[in-house]
Amino acid sequence: MTRLFNEPSQFADELVKGFVAANSQWVRPVAGGVVRRAPTVEGQTAVVVGGGSGHYPAFGGIVGPGLAHGAAMGNLFASPSAQQVHSVAVAAENRGGVLLTFGNYAGDVLNFATAEARLNSEGIVTRTVVVTDDISSAPVGQEHKRRGIAGDLTVFKAAAAAAEAGYSLDEVVRVATEANDRTRSIGVAFSGCTLPGQTEPLFTVPAGRMAVGMGIHGEPGIAETDVPTANELAELLVSSLLAELPPSIATAQDARAAVILNGLGSVKYEELFVVYGRVAELLEAAGITVVEPEVGELVTSFDMAGVSLTLFWLNDELEGFWRAGADTPAYKKGRVGSPSSASTAASTADTQSFAEADRLTLAAETAASLPTELPDSSDASRDAALAIADAIEAIAEVIDEHADELGRIDAVAGDGDHGIGMQRGSRAAATAARSAALNGAGALSALSLAGDAWADRAGGTSGALWGLALQSVGAALGNTTEVTGSAVATGVSDAVSGIQSFGKAVVGDKTMVDAMVPFTERLSREVNAGGDLVTSWRAAAEVATAAAAGTADLLPRMGRARPHAEKSLGTPDAGAHSFALIVVRVGEVLASRHSEFA
Incomplete structure (x- = not known):
């Protein structure tokens, strides 16, 4: 389990702070993540x-020379917000365009796509390549549905090396796409991981058994077997990957491949080396030349006991990029330029000046996010x-009261982060709303x-959707008109429509939408029949x-x-449950502040 933490909802922020403090030679903090400390060549594509x-x-x-130019770092097991991605991209780019690349998960796809659209609208040419290497997560012919796991590294490495070589954005995208097309991975798990503040793991595997194909957030695999010997595990992993060669590889005989044997947290290096010994023998027997293998922890999942194997099928161009040097906090290969010529010989005073520069950078970014002048508003709207x-x-209070429960519900079939994410988002929203109102x-x-x-503080899918919901209601209320029950009902209806369009969920999918749609339908019906807002809201909250x-x-x-479908029977959806808690509590506030609403 995860033993060392302070406030679970602050864990992600605190780990970034400590990571930067320990690695200031390579990275500097920006709002939403980190970027390279060393300046990049003007015109170079930023990965x-x-x-x-x-x-x-x-x-x-993996941020540093030869690898990523920046990393957007979201909440625990939750995608970074669109604002975080945008902030990191703006800080990383240097007039050469931006490639956004990440694993194929719904929240990441949603938030990175939103950031991509915004960056392009601002004149920063931006493209996206999604990593889909996990063969267990979708069958052949549906590769676009596959998850991204340890194969992230091959795509990131190839793209970054191409950027360092001076390739244009279009060419970097081509290289990254080809690297993804030539990467295949499969993983196994022996036990689950435990998030900070939780006493139970997100998932369990029966004692003496091994889940085959399980994902890094506990997504289910394709089979369950007895725990094998190290050699038997190697044979399972290699045979699974050799059974599905990329279309560009006619035969494994005489092919060249980079290999990654990845530990997911609790399986340690000594065990990995035992497994890799047999992996190497099997690949050699298949006629494959192994190029610069990596054995270690490249993509982990807290204390999850598991292993994954990745094969990256090379051509001459990709092999050159795989062999190219890199110097980052956690991944080093060959030789590259100093991570920062200004910091290599830095004195204590220099280090302190870096810290001050980082503080000022973050302060400036925070200030830039606030409007310099609020739009005109009426007395009635200001009271509202x-x-x-x-x-x-x-809302923040009720989420705090139920955060553990929401995390527990989410962990039954999801990744257990709903309580923490909702806490971070609602607290930030409460602070922002109060400051604005005052x-x-x-x-x-x-x-x-x-x-x-x-949206910014919560990240993930739910953060984006709740951000959209508040903005939709605000658009319907305006700044200068009286806040009426009809306007509120219209805003809530617009919010639900926007969420369904954005997230693609419909009633019956077991999401927040299952509670939102009947709520807005009842609210609109009550208001249109002449009911006052307080009574109508309470009736809708019951529904x-x-x-x-x-x-x-x-x-x-x-x-x-979705992959845990049967496991979730008997447990309500965490998003729907938190929505119901929220609207009940908001109804109480409306009743106490009814004079501000017509």
Whole structure:
């Protein structure tokens, strides 16, 4: 289990702080993650990677010369927010365009795509390559659905080396795409991992058994077997990968491949070397030339006991990029230039000046995110903004009260991060809303700033969706008009429509939508029939609570819970449950502040 932590919701922030303090020769902090300490050549494509925290050395540990230019580092097992990705990309790019590359998970795809669109709209040419190397997560012909696991490294390494070689953005994208097409991985697990603050692992494997094909967040595999010997495990991994050659590889005989034997946290180097000895023999027997193998921890999952094997089938170009030098905190190969000519001989005073520069950089980025002047607003809208701040603070309180429960529910079929993510998002939103209201913001401004803060601090899919929800309600309320029940109902309906369009979920998928849709339908019906907002909201909250409880009888059809479908029967969806808790608590605030609403 994870034993050393302070406040679980602050774990990701604190690990980034400590990581930067220990590795300031290579990286400097920016809002949302880290970028290279050393300046890059003007016009060089910036390769920006990222994903949830909890997988070190992915992703911050591979930032440096020869590898990533920056890493967006999200909350534990949750994708970085679109704002985080944008911030890191802006800090990393140097007039050569940006490649965003990351593992294929719903939250990452959503948030990186949002950041990509924003960067392009701002004139920073940006492209995306998604890593899909895990053969156990989807069959041949559906490679685009596969997860990204330890094969992340081959794609990141090839793309970054191409950028260092002066390739244009289009050529870097071509190289990264080809590297992904030529990478195959499979993993096994013997036990689950435990998030900070939790006493039980996210998943379990029966004693004496091994899950084949299990993902790095506990996603289920394709089989379960008795725990094999080291040689038997090597034979299973190698035979599985040789059974599916990339289309560009006609035969394994005489092929060349980079090999990664990756430990996921609790399987240590000595064990990995025992396994790799047999892996090497099997690959040689198959006629494969192994090129610069890597054995160690490259993509981990806290204390998860597991192993993955990756084969990266090389051509001459990709082999050159795989062999190219790299110097990062956690991954070093060959020789490259000093990570920072300015810091190599840095004195204590120099180091202190770096720390001060980082502090000032972060302060400037934070200040830049706040509006210099709030839009005009009416007295009624400003009064409503104060009530909105009360409501969002109440949301944060109810999430704090139920965070452990939400994490436990989410861990049944997901990755257990829902409680922590909702805490981070709702607390940030409450702070932003209160600050805005006290500074004279109207309802629209207060909700927009709160939505931005929620999405940024929570990350993941739920962070993006709650950010969108607050912004949609704000747009319907405006800054200058009276806040009416009709306007609130319209805003909630717009929020649900936006979330369904953005996240693609429908009723029955076992998501937050299962509670949101009946809530908004009942709220609109009550308001349109002439009901006041407080009474209508409470009636809708009762419907949402019943609908959330009813998700216990559903099988998930989207997200990380989908592969655990049967396992989740009998447990409500964490997103639907948290939504119901929220609307009930907001109803109480509305009742106490009814004078601010018509």
